Amino acid sequence: MSKARWLAERRGDPWHRRAMAEGYPSRAAYKLLYIQQRYGILERGDVVVDIGSWPGGMLKVESEIVGPEGLVVAVDLREPVFRAENVRFLRMDVEDPRATDAILDACGGERCDVLVSDASPKFTGAKDVDAFNQLLLTVRAVEVADVVLAWGGNAVFKAFDCPELPVVEQRLRRSFRAYKRVVTPPTLRKRSSEVYMVCIGKAREGVSEGLRELVV
Numbered sequence: 623m624s625k626a627r628w629l630a631e632r633r634g635d636p637w638h639r640r641a642m643a644e645g646y647p648s649r650a651a652y653k654l655l656y657i658q659q660r661y662g663i664l665e666r667g668d669v670v671v672d673i674g675s676w677p678g679g680m681l682k683v684e685s686e687i688v689g690p691e692g693l694v695v696a697v698d699l700r701e702p703v704f705r706a707e708n709v710r711f712l713r714m715d716v717e718d719p720r721a722t723d724a725i726l727d728a729c730g731g732e733r734c735d736v737l738v739s740d741a742s743p744k745f746t747g748a749k750d751v752d753a754f755n756q757l758l759l760t761v762r763a764v765e766v767a768d769v770v771l772a773w774g775g776n777a778v779f780k781a782f783d784c785p786e787l788p789v790v791e792q793r794l795r796r797s798f799r800a801y802k803r804v805v806t807p808p809t810l811r812k813r814s815s816e817v818y819m820v821c822i823g824k825a826r827e828g829v830s831e832g833l834r835e836l837v838v
Contacts, residue, residue: 648679650740653806653818654778655683661802661820663776667691669734671725671770673716673763674741674780678704684738685709695728697721698741716741717762722769733772739763739779753782753815757837760819761790765830775824783815786837791819793833799823 635649646652658664664687675681675696684694685706696702697712705711710728714721716739726733741763743755760781767777777798781787795801798821805817 646679646682648677650679651683652679653740654680654738656806657778657804657818657820658683658687660804661776661822663778663820663822664688664736668736669729669732670694670736670738671729671734671766672696673737673739673766674698675702675711676700678702680738680740681709682706684736693729695725695734697725716759716766722766725766725770729770733775734770735772735775737763737767737771737775737777739766739777741780749815750784753784754786756780756782757784757786757790758834761830761834761837764790764794764833767824768828768830771824773824773827777821777824779819779821781817781819783817787817789836790833793829794819794821797821797824797826797829799825 664684666689668688669692670684670688672681672684672694676698681694681696681702682704685708688694688708690708692708694709695712696709697714697716699713699715701711701713712724712728714724741759743759745752760779763779771777791803800822802820803817804820
């Protein structure tokens with residue numbers, strides 16, 4: 623899809639218009655709200671790590687729910703539009719091997735209660751390539767969660783449906799008390815293969831051990 627066509631679809635999208643009217647930087651806010659309403663992954667006072675936080679749709683939802691007692695650490699190469707007293711921004715590539723240490727430091731040296739990854743790679747327009755690149759980024763987010771997510775914590779990982787995804791899902795099912803694959807509104811295109819892997823209650827360490835080798 624060309625950039626011009628994508629922008630035209632975005633301008634005509636009712637969810638985008640609603641986000642602008644309600645003060646959310648992006649329509650992604652409604653995806654997280656949908657997950658929150660069904661699974662209650664966020665609580666007031668939580669420490670949250672948001673990977674791929676630009677422009678800040680989900681970030682604003684997280685900030686509002688955890689309140690002034692909580693903290694949200696936003697990780698991205700682009701600074702989010704949304705800012706708040708309880709948000710700390712790390713300008714960093716999550717693939718950077720120093721990312722986990724930097725995130726833990728930003729969290730005050732303690733592990734977080736919730737990790738949300740809505741990160742996306744640069745898209746090529748080739749469906750299979752984009753899905754696989756997204757999968758690798760998702761695996762990286764799982765690797766980060768292994769280090770920074772507290773025992774009993776919750777996580778949400780974005781992915782695109784692809785043949786390798788069940789390998790990741792099997793690992794997550796074994797490592798959390800509950801696992802759900804969720805297709806959220808709003809999707810811009812009816813044929814979108816975007817899914818969110820909702821993980822509740824981290825119950826095992828080493829979630830990502832050997833996972834990258836299994837999907838590559």
